[in-house]
């Protein structure tokens with residue numbers, strides 16, 4: 400018998416939306432147009448900027464692999480994993496978003512391994528699940544190959 | 550050009566897993582450095598400790614902790630923290646005090662007692678701490694970042710796993726000659742290849758371990774060195790402690806993303822390259838003047854990256870430099886003749902100080918079997934997480 404868990408982002412305000420509308424959320428400075436992810440909500444970090452308002456902005460959905468690796472060993476806490484289960488490694492992908500000129504690290508969708516990846520390959524951001532506990536499904540972002548090569 | 554300070558003494562506690570506290574290791578290293586300098590602890594005007602975050606409160610006030618352990622004698626005290634760059638900050642704090650006339654003789658000490666396995670963030674839920682977030686959200690350990698850099702080099706520059714293994718082979722051969730190193734066995738390329746993958750493409754023997762260890766230096770004014778009848782001391786000519794420039798373009802620990810370069814064009818040189826350039830400019834020398842370099846080989850691939858960042862070769866040419874043997878003993882510019890982190894394992898606050906200890910012994914000509922003939926100029930390079938540059942140039 401399963402009970403209903405609440406779906407909660409692992410970090411509030413970093414991403415939103417479902418399906419094709421899923422986006423990472425950053426902020427953009429109204430004065431210099433710098434984009435920040437993770438979001439800056441108090442001050443623009445461009446040292447040459449007089450300082451503007453920081454408004455939420457969705458990041459590009461697609462980008463290209465800057466580099467990738469994986470986690471063959473169980474990461475320590477605060478990463479959450481079930482010590483009763485055998486460790487399943489997952490790929491980590493750094494993806495460069497062309498418009499924002501930013502590289503964002505994320506886990507690959509389950510099932511994608513380093514053998515499936517090459518630098519320069521096109522990726523898209525999709526909603527994913529980080530872990531579940533009794534009450535909560537903790538959601539995150541995943542990178543998924545679009546099928547377009549390097 | 551900034552003035553020089555003299556290195557009167559250098560000392561270490563051997564690296565390893567000894568099961569004792571960092572205070573004991575640091576005190577051993579400090580006593581060794583004082584003995585090497587021929588300076589009585591009671592004549593030291595200032596002590597600077599490089600902090601450890603793994604020893605409870607005494608680790609956060611390491612300068613005072615070591616002063617108490619050596620016996621309170623009233624010295625001025627400072628404690629500094631800059632992750633892997635803590636040691637360089639400690640050296641620089643000492644140097645600033647000496648050059649400004651605040652102190653004649655300063656003792657610099659860094660020591661750590663490392664935990665088993667991956668470094669992990671301090672306990673508690675801290676969603677505003679990037680170091681906590683990278684573990685919670687991504688499970689991104691330090692080797693994750695090393696793996697990303699290594700794969701990027703393979704894709705962009707054509708480095709191979711065999712190149713990475715060769716770095717380990719080179720450094721392990723040196724570690725075998727170093728009584729302060731933790732790993733004192735030579736390693737073959739086959740052994741590297743047979744070791745288990747930790748973070749693709751890197752294997753266990755590509756990645757440095759975490760160790761207990763301690764290193765200390767006695768620094769003084771040139772005038773004090775003369776009075777102390779040290780005619781030709783090793784001198785520290787530059788200490789680079791620069792920070793990055795916005796926007797950063799290399800994904801660095803512990804960040805989940807780089808800065809965005811959409812509004813501001815990034816500087817032509819990376820942060821790591823700027824660390825070395827600042828040191829060269831301060832010292833008034835260039836890479837062509839170097840006799841040796843000690844670089845932070847957290848991974849084998851990262852050592853290759855440093856070759857380029859130090860200007861030992863052009864971008865993308867590091868593996869070629871390695872294959873030519875230029876960075877091995879007897880080559881044009883030997884790198885990590887101490888054995889490097891590959892042979893020591895990282896003892897965070899001690900490591901940058903240990904690099905300067907090796908330069909000191911090499912420049913004095915007392916490095917025994919590891920001695921690089923005629924060494925006159927050495928550089929250290931390292932980078933502490935959260936944007937800390939660290940590079941020291943020493944001459945004799």
Ligand SMILES: [Zn+2]
Pocket residue numbers: 428429430431432433443444445448449450451
């Ligand atoms: Zn701005």
